[in-house]
Amino acid sequence: xxxxxxxxxxxxxxxxxxxxxxxxxxxxxxxxxxxxxxxxxxxxxxxxxxxxxxxxxxxxxxxxxxxxxxxxxxxxxxxxxxxxxxxxxxxxxxxxxxxxxxxxxxxxxxxxxxxxxxxxxxxxxxxxxxxxxxxxxxxxxxxxxxxxxxxxxxxxxxxxxxxxxxxxxxxxxxxxxxxxxxxxxxxxxxxxxxxxxxxxxxxxxxxxxxxxxxxxxxxxxxxxxxxxxxxxxxxxxxxxxxxxxxxxxxxxxxxxxxxxxxxxxxxxxxxxxxxxxxxxxxxxxxxxxxxxxxxxxxxxxxxxxxxx
Numbered sequence: 001x002x003x004x005x006x007x008x009x010x011x012x013x014x015x016x017x018x019x020x021x022x023x024x025x026x027x028x029x030x031x032x033x034x035x036x037x038x039x040x041x042x043x044x045x046x047x048x049x050x051x052x053x054x055x056x057x058x059x060x061x062x063x064x065x066x067x068x069x070x071x072x073x074x075x076x077x078x079x080x081x082x083x084x085x086x087x088x089x090x091x092x093x094x095x096x097x098x099x100x101x102x103x104x105x106x107x108x109x110x111x112x113x114x115x116x117x118x119x120x121x122x123x124x125x126x127x128x129x130x131x132x133x134x135x136x137x138x139x140x141x142x143x144x145x146x147x148x149x150x151x152x153x154x155x156x157x158x159x160x161x162x163x164x165x166x167x168x169x170x171x172x173x174x175x176x177x178x179x180x181x182x183x184x185x186x187x188x189x190x191x192x193x194x195x196x197x198x199x200x201x202x203x204x205x206x207x208x209x210x211x212x213x214x215x216x217x218x219x220x221x222x223x224x225x226x227x228x229x230x231x232x233x234x235x236x237x238x239x240x241x242x243x244x245x246x247x248x249x250x251x252x253x254x255x256x257x258x259x260x261x262x263x264x265x266x267x268x269x270x271x272x273x274x275x276x277x278x279x280x281x282x283x284x285x286x287x288x289x290x291x292x293x294x295x296x297x298x299x300x301x302x303x304x305x306x307x308x
Contacts (some may be wrong), residue, residue: 004041006034006215008206009070009079012044013155015177020083020205022103022180023222025119030221034144041077045070071097074207080215082207086231087174091239093207100208100216101223104229106176108202108252110195111137113163114170115189120144120194123170130159130168134269138248139195141271156181176202195263196250196276199234203227226255229283233262233290240294241266251293253286260286264293266301276301 006027010020024040034040047069066088075078076094093099117123120143125306130152131137137149152159152171156178163171174197175189206222208215230253237251246268253260260283265276277296279289 002038005039006081006218007041007043007079009043009045009073009082011047011066011070012175015156015181016083017042017044018180019085019103023083023204023206026103026222027218031218043073043246045073045079061092071207074209078126080208080212081219084205084207085177086205087198087205089200089205091235096138096210097203097207098210101206101219102227103204103222104224105227105230106179106202107189108197109175109189109192110172110197110201111175111178111187112159112170112172112190114237115163117170118188120190123147127169130162130171133172133198134246134248135198135250135267136172136195138269138271139250139274142267142274143194144272147272156183159277160186174198174201186227192252192263196263199238199249199250199251200231201252203231205231229253229260233279233286234264236287236290237262237264237294237297238290240291241298251290253290255283258283260289262289262293264297266297266305268305273305 008020008023009017020032024042027040028035030275033204047066070081071094075094081100095143100289112120114123120140123144126146126148128148128150129140130150132151132153138150140147145297150168152162152168156173159171159173162168172271178184178186208219233253234251238249241247241249251262251264259280260279261280263276263278265274267274275297277293280295281289
């Protein structure tokens with residue numbers, strides 16, 4: 001049997017495998033050398049984030065728990081590239097690795113899954129909402145302090161099942177993942193004015209070794225520049241804020257007629273305070289706009305803003 005030309009590493013969840021399939025198909029279409037049967041192999045890797053299911057990731061080490069083992073495999077040469085959900089990525093990659101490409105971004109909004117309750121304001125008084133994301137918890141409580149937020153982990157099907165069996169009355173998932181899994185009819189998209197997305201939400205990135213010119217050349221053929229620019233602005237803001245899973249931070253950038261529009265916010269974990277900002281500017285200034293927004297939020301929040 002002929003050895004594959006490219007090995008793509010990924011988590012084993014249905015969504016991760018679907019996203020990796022999209023990367024494989026895009027490469028097979030764009031790169032003639034990778035079009036043949038068996039040219040690309042998908043390698044599943046179990047991560048710490050997959051193992052820990054009984055508590056929020058913020059209590060287990062924060063960002064990076066869904067990528068650590070995959071990046072180790074990449075550095076060791078067991079895979080040639082790694083496919084990640086961008087919102088799982090830390091603000092910097094380990095020495096020797098770099099983000100080499102992005103797929104076109106999906107809709108970045110969140111979705112409320114609450115049965116016949118289509119809006120956050122429609123949820124019953126004191127409703128139990130399941131989520132493990134501090135951002136979602138803070139923004140829910142900011143709008144509805146009466147809600148009872150409980151930790152809910154697991155893949156998309158697991159969380160949908162917990163809503164269906166009455167464990168929680170509502171949950172929130174990313175619309176991008178639901179679309180990619182063909183499950184768009186289960187809830188209602190939440191306006192960004194009510195719940196600004198997480199940094200990187202809706203974007204799929206591909207990571208490679210910096211010195212692997214061949215793989216990086218192949219990946220360049222599928223890189224979506226607009227997504228890369230928007231994520232660059234969002235991550236520049238996150239880096240200034242030293243963002244991790246322990247800090248409720250949201251940020252989303254879009255491109256309209258060549259102009260970049262970035263919105264960002266920070267919140268207290270209990271939702272009692274939300275501080276927002278936005279920036280507009282040219283594509284070439286994406287990182288600078290992100291840093292400037294981050295500096296403003298940091299200054300307005302002041303020392304100890306995230307302390308309980």
